[in-house]
Amino acid sequence: MNILAAELEANGIPNVRFEFPYMQKRRQDGRKRPPDRQPRLLECFAEVVEQVRQDVGDECALIVGGKSMGGRMASLFASECAGIDGVVGFGYPFHAPGKPDNWRTGHFASLRCPMLIVQGTRDPFGKPDEMVGRESELEGVSLHWLEGGNHDFQPLARQNTSQEALIAEAARQTRVFVETCPKPQALSTNE
Numbered sequence: 248m249n250i251l252a253a254e255l256e257a258n259g260i261p262n263v264r265f266e267f268p269y270m271q272k273r274r275q276d277g278r279k280r281p282p283d284r285q286p287r288l289l290e291c292f293a294e295v296v297e298q299v300r301q302d303v304g305d306e307c308a309l310i311v312g313g314k315s316m317g318g319r320m321a322s323l324f325a326s327e328c329a330g331i332d333g334v335v336g337f338g339y340p341f342h343a344p345g346k347p348d349n350w351r352t353g354h355f356a357s358l359r360c361p362m363l364i365v366q367g368t369r370d371p372f373g374k375p376d377e378m379v380g381r382e383s384e385l386e387g388v389s390l391h392w393l394e395g396g397n398h399d400f401q402p403l404a405r406q407n408t409s410q411e412a413l414i415a416e417a418a419r420q421t422r423v424f425v426e427t428c429p430k431p432q433a434l435s436t437n438e
Contacts, residue, residue, distance in 0.1 A: 248314060250411060251337065254418035260310075260425060265295050267317075282316060285323070292324045300330070308332045310425060315340050315372070315398065318364070319351055326357040333428040334362040335421050338398045341373030352384045362388045363424040365417040367396025369403075391420045 248264065255262050266274065268291060269283045282288065296311065303309075310333040311321040318336025325331040342349050355362070368375055375392055378385065393413045395402040400413040 250414050254415050258418045258422040263299055267291050288320045289324055292320055314338055323354055325360055326354040331360050333360050336364045339364045344371035347377055365391045365420055367393045367400050369397045
């Protein structure tokens with residue numbers, strides 16, 4: 248995440264990073280614990296987005312995103328809330344590894360903004376061949392595949408690339424996505 252955040256900055260995309268409460272607790276006491284429940288994760292997302300909006304104002308485009316579960320929570324948040332201009336998921340968890348029948352895309356149809364998913368072609372949470380037949384679920388979602396990358400964008404040792412190069416490609420694709428997102432709309436108090 249440190250490398251990705253730096254690459255996004257290098258591509259002209261300022262970003263705000265945060266940890267969900269369970270991750271903060273893990274950092275404090277070193278104990279591994281399961282993620283908080285979805286309502287708490289979304290509440291945390293809402294708090295961060297509200298603070299960012301206060302800091303940058305309504306005229307600034309606001310793209311939410313995250314890695315793996317963070318990207319899923321970003322997309323769920325954007326499917327429920329107005330005022331988000333785009334979503335980016337890095338290594339989106341389409342399904343749990345080894346459980347390709349339980350897809351986590353039902354909320355995509357409710358997204359109120361465009362979404363980009365940057366995914367490694369070897370990601371056990373969703374591979375290119377698993378997308379076949381799911382085009383209607385993914386309508387409106389742009390997918391960019393990082394050749395040979397796993398869930399952490401690590402390529403195979405025999406590939407003529409590096410994890411850093413794939414992360415840089417992810418950041419460049421995010422820049423392209425940000426440039427194509429619609430301009431921010433005034434926030435409505437009716438939603």
